[in-house]
Amino acid sequence: xxxxxxxxxxxxxxxxxxxxxxxxxxxxxxxxxxxxxxxxxxxxxxxxxxxxxxxxxxxxxxxxxxxxxxxxxxxxxxxxxxxxxxxxxxxxxxxxxxxxxxxxxxxxxxxxxxxxxxxxxxxxxxxxxxxxxxxxxxxxxxxxxxxxxxxxxxxxxxxxxxxxxxxxxxxxxxxxxxxxxxxxxxxxxxxxxxxxxxxxxxxxxxxxxxxxxxxxxxxxxxxxxxxxxxxxxxxxxxxxxxxxxxxxxxxxxxxxxxxxxxxxxx
Amino acid sequence: xxxxxxxxxxxxxxxxxxxxxxxxxxxxxxxxxxxxxxxxxxxxxxxxxxxxxxxxxxxxxxxxxxxxxxxxxxxxxxxxxxxxxxxxxxxxxxxxxxxxxxxxxxxxxxxxxxxxxxxxxxxxxxxxxxxxxxxxxxxxxxxxxxxxxxxxxxxxxxxxxxxxxxxxxxxxxxxxxxxxxxxxxxxxxxxxxxxxxxxxxxxxxxxxxxxxxxxxxxxxxxxxxxxxxxxxxxxxxxxxxxxxxxxxxxxxxxxxxxxxxxxxxxxxxxxxxxxxxxxxxx
Numbered sequence: 001x002x003x004x005x006x007x008x009x010x011x012x013x014x015x016x017x018x019x020x021x022x023x024x025x026x027x028x029x030x031x032x033x034x035x036x037x038x039x040x041x042x043x044x045x046x047x048x049x050x051x052x053x054x055x056x057x058x059x060x061x062x063x064x065x066x067x068x069x070x071x072x073x074x075x076x077x078x079x080x081x082x083x084x085x086x087x088x089x090x091x092x093x094x095x096x097x098x099x100x101x102x103x104x105x106x107x108x109x110x111x112x113x114x115x116x117x118x119x120x121x122x123x124x125x126x127x128x129x130x131x132x133x134x135x136x137x138x139x140x141x142x143x144x145x146x147x148x149x150x151x152x153x154x155x156x157x158x159x160x161x162x163x164x165x166x167x168x169x170x171x172x173x174x175x176x177x178x179x180x181x182x183x184x185x186x187x188x189x190x191x192x193x194x195x196x197x198x199x200x201x202x203x204x205x206x207x208x209x210x211x212x213x214x215x216x217x218x219x220x221x222x223x224x225x226x227x228x229x230x231x232x233x234x235x236x237x238x239x240x241x242x243x244x245x246x247x248x249x250x251x252x253x254x255x256x257x258x259x260x261x262x263x264x265x266x
Numbered sequence: 267x268x269x270x271x272x273x274x275x276x277x278x279x280x281x282x283x284x285x286x287x288x289x290x291x292x293x294x295x296x297x298x299x300x301x302x303x304x305x306x307x308x309x310x311x312x313x314x315x316x317x318x319x320x321x322x323x324x325x326x327x328x329x330x331x332x333x334x335x336x337x338x339x340x341x342x343x344x345x346x347x348x349x350x351x352x353x354x355x356x357x358x359x360x361x362x363x364x365x366x367x368x369x370x371x372x373x374x375x376x377x378x379x380x381x382x383x384x385x386x387x388x389x390x391x392x393x394x395x396x397x398x399x400x401x402x403x404x405x406x407x408x409x410x411x412x413x414x415x416x417x418x419x420x421x422x423x424x425x426x427x428x429x430x431x432x433x434x435x436x437x438x439x440x441x442x443x444x445x446x447x448x449x450x451x452x453x454x455x456x457x458x459x460x461x462x463x464x465x466x467x468x469x470x471x472x473x474x475x476x477x478x479x480x481x482x483x484x485x486x487x488x489x490x491x492x493x494x495x496x497x498x499x500x501x502x503x504x505x506x507x508x509x510x511x512x513x514x515x516x517x518x519x520x521x522x523x524x525x526x527x528x529x530x531x532x533x534x535x536x537x538x539x540x541x542x543x544x545x546x547x548x
Contacts, residue, residue: 005356008349012375015386022389031394072289079285096543098297100534102486104503105523109300132297140547193379196488213381217493229382236377
């Protein structure tokens, strides 16, 4: 079984490694090993508006999605984790539903729904749709954090005379900050990577990066995609390694990595 | 107004409703209504009838696509299991440093966009790619067409979905008490017997989780089959896309979407009754 495991490691690693040399390739189409190396496609990416505009759209949409998701999810998570009330189990299930519905089904729904209100091909339309898809992920991360929260700390603060609001600001929020940050990050990434719904509703005006990449791969396999892939890859690596160097990662990886990409792409 | 809210909030059982209301309203409007739109379109486009469902369920083209989708999802799930189990085993049986490095690799893969990984497979399997190059170097005169076949899309989907399987299996395998294995070995269990009586039952929950997750995602997979697969062997999500984008056949597209949704929810409902849905992604 060990040998098989090693083969699998190569299988997992090969596609991730191949895009990096491809991005420096001077070939006009897919060719590996590359006939020569240059930085031309990096220059092409950073000067070409047909690539930069979708990148900017994706950043704007993902940021707005993140903010809207957090505004909605944070209070709801407190309600669902800390209170018992009739209909709670249904509410819990409802929070997860957007994760259970295939994105292609939602894409058909949004295409018609947003069309009725002339929101197809607008930034707002994409943000409204992406927020629904980000809710379950943000909720899962945040509720896991909130469940592990030691409430005696809040009671201690209140017994020492802090008002509920002061307790929330000075005790609850600081302790919950890592959970909030990760949950917001997941909402951002979910929107930034989301492809299927964006293909159907973002159109020319609000075209996101994944939509542009999808079209480009389908039509001509523009080598610029290798550049973007490398940049995204570097961003992922940085995000994984940055927090607190090697030690941070060790503890992070040891705690089970929460899922995100379940929805991303599909 | 503010005073009223404050007074209402005094009653403790209203708090959760106040906190939950904005999100509930949001999901009702921007999630349930679009979903209902699909259901309505499936029976009203172009006119009020069940004709769309009839065509989808009886037409040979659609039946073939459904069959193909299930077959692919089954194959991908099985392959992910065959790929994921040995890797989880390797991680569990190597030094902490090696295990950490493999986990970093799997996490990287997991976080890398589906599109990027699909593109990478295009490079790997392309006519000027390393796999064909290797085949030529070994002496094959006529090399097979790898790209845009069922093979390429299945392989890429296995690569993309394997991390779900690996993480699920590894998380339960890690918890197996080594003492249990040593005592089984001291009682003479070796090889397959050890696997059959110790590993398999103890990792079963992780296997179930991973399989359900991979199968369900694969059923509705759009991007990779469309980009890498053969146009003659579409999967259901791809066909829905074609109906909407090319033929503007919203009724047919919606009917197929509803069937896909029903199958997906049925599988998840069975899982939910047995394990609880929040465990699946948690």
